[in-house]
Amino acid sequence: MKSKLLALFLLCCGPFVHAQIPTNGLLYNFKFDGTPTSEAGTNTFTSNSTISYTSNRFGNANRAIAKVYGQLISTNLTNLPTVNESRSVSVWIKPSEVNADNIIFTYGTGSGTQIYGASFNPTTVYNFTYSSNVSASSTMQVNGWKHVVVTYNTTNSQSSIYINGVLVNQGNIGLNTFATNFYLGSLLNNPTSSHFSGAYDDMLIYNRALTAAEVTLIYNDGIPPANVTVAEYNFNNTYNNINGNTPFSSNAGTSFVADRNGNAASALNIVNSGSTASIPNLPYGNAARTISFWAKVNTMQSPYNMTFSYGQSSTSNACGGSFRDNRVEFFGFANNTFGSSTNTVNTWYYFTYVYDGTNAKIYKNGQLLSTAQLQWNTLNNNDIFKLGIGVGGEVSFNGAIDDLKVYNYALQDTQISNLYNYNSLTAPQLPIVNTITKKPAAINATLYAELNGNGSAITSVVVKYGTISNALTSQQNAISISGNYFGAIINGLLENTIYYYKLEITNAEGTTTTTTDSFTTGTKQTIGEYSFDATYASLAANQPFVSNAGTGFTSDRNGNANAALNLTNGNTLAQITGLPIDGSTRTVSLWVKYNAVPNGAYPFSYGGILTDMAFACVNYSNALDFVSFSNGFSVPQTVPANEWNHFVFTYDGTTVRIYRNGTLIGSNAFNLFTAFDDNTFYLGSFTGSGTFNGAIDDLKIYNYPITAAEVTGLYVNNSLTNQNFENQSSLRVYPNPAQDVITIEGQYPIQMVEVSTLQGQLVLTSNQNQIDVSGLDSGMYIIKTVDAERNVFVNKVIVK
Structure with missing residues (x-):
């Protein structure tokens, strides 16, 4: 049973190495084998009429583009060398007529050195711009194929012309090519001016000047067959290949089962029946090849469990594979090799068979098992490729096969490992x-x-x-x-x-x-605290705000002289170590009084000037806003002049909250990434831009978000604790609810009373202990009381 053969992953760089075209700097490869699309599949020539095809220089039908008079064939090749960059264009041409001027190709724009192209007349070939050209003597005959290569080397401004692999002339031209629309056989987009009629084949475009040796190689050997995947089948509930054609045969012994990953109906199961497909372009003779697939057996048969085969059943004229409990075989028919390896039932293995024209290699699960020098001459048997059958028709396989791939070149070890690990020749391009x-x-x-x-x-x-x-x-x-x-x-x-x-x-x-x-993580702490009691420095007597012509001191909200920072159409800044930046939690608390109704005034700001990289407060006549640069949110608020207001901004890592006079007035979700700006904290400006006309007091900055109760404490007592809120033992506010007059009684005389809405709007002020609320709308209000001993009380009352 030495005739058992297997389907194979054809491999790379086999006997065609001597004919390999230069790939260094190769931008575009157009073979024109029945298609106007490049080999990479990324660029396609289009035409103002149907593109037709003719025989190439080897006589193969429909393997060259046929161009006629008046036809405009072009494409936009975005990577074309422009300006004075080096370049090479190699193409086979066969003119059907030879006129006084025949354009081979052009690209660029139609003036001076901004166009680049090649042309010919009956006796001369040109590499030209509108300003200069290099010419070479060459007799151009109707219906005769010629290989033309023009190159340009930017280092010496030298143009070279090769005809049929031979350098025929060199000279200097000036290039300043613009635009990348590439035209075949016409002067840019004019299909009738200096046109070319005839055939084009095998065009190569490089971003460098080819050497004479490279041009000769291209001419002598042409373009060898590319390394390609001849066939690929994933058997995901289909007998077809991944392109939806060339199916394997179905019969009573074939079905679909779960693959190695447990995916249902994703592998081909064959129970001693085999399955065949007619696959064109299989590697024959001693051509290089690779066959790769996953396989498992349901029962281990002896002496063979044939996985694949193709060719003919005569010595060295086949190619196939098999495995048994203690080895994996690679067959050429009566001229075989094997690698020792233990194999068990119901276990998936990845087999790869490689032949490079001399060496036959067997891989299992990405690892090389064996190598042997063998002379094979695989003969074509109507392109029939068999799974689960020997080349002579021997049927001895009961198992499953998956992810079959056949290549026309010998894969390298790394590629085989990648196939095993990733089902791809290349490792995934992970982040x-x-x-x-x-x-x-x-x-x-x-x-x-x-x-x-x-x-x-x-x-x-x-x-x-x-x-x-x-x-x-x-x-x-x-x-x-x-x-x-x-x-x-x-x-x-x-x-x-x-x-x-x-x-x-x-x-x-x-x-x-x-x-x-x-x-x-660190510790929750106060980052900075400033009372502005006749000093620009913090309570720790450091990190002072800058004194300038626009700064000074004024009375605070309690009437204490020189106890608040005054900004007269000015601003200031301080370097405060440890300002909360990035997405860290924070709180900024301060008292603000405007000398005039604000219209875009910034009480404070810090951070950067990119989206969500700032942390700032801005006040308008009818709104209080949070700003993070190019983002933020606005809360409708009326902020009158000459009135002290307490503002608190907190961020807990997800949400910004704004408080006014102890009451939450707005919130919004944010991902803040506040930038570090040398620990600079600004008062009265947005990161140094703009001015402020008013007073600021009791600035406090924390590296954590304070609670609503702590906000109230700051508003009432200028402290995070709030001992006097609703403290009825030392202050009484009655009646509650009230309709006309509210009476306030405390241990000490009343100095100031403020009545505000829950939104922070001040509606009444007094220095008496009886307040007429009859003119207020029904609802709940906040009454803030300051007595003669500077005790501050906050009470909630309902007005009917």
């Missing part, structure tokens, strides 16, 4: 991680990743994290900040805790997972 930057804060952390999609768009970036390095059970999606620069804000963390993390970055070809790293 590349350039840098990862970690920015932990007190109760959250920001991670930045600079990534490279490696030829594909990045579709997702996921951060897996946790407090145990091998149990990263939590996750957070990162978002694109700019291009392939991603950021993730991880919230809900504990203070002073080590967290472990890794990133999973996915593109169309797969996922890259980083190694596990860690960061440690």
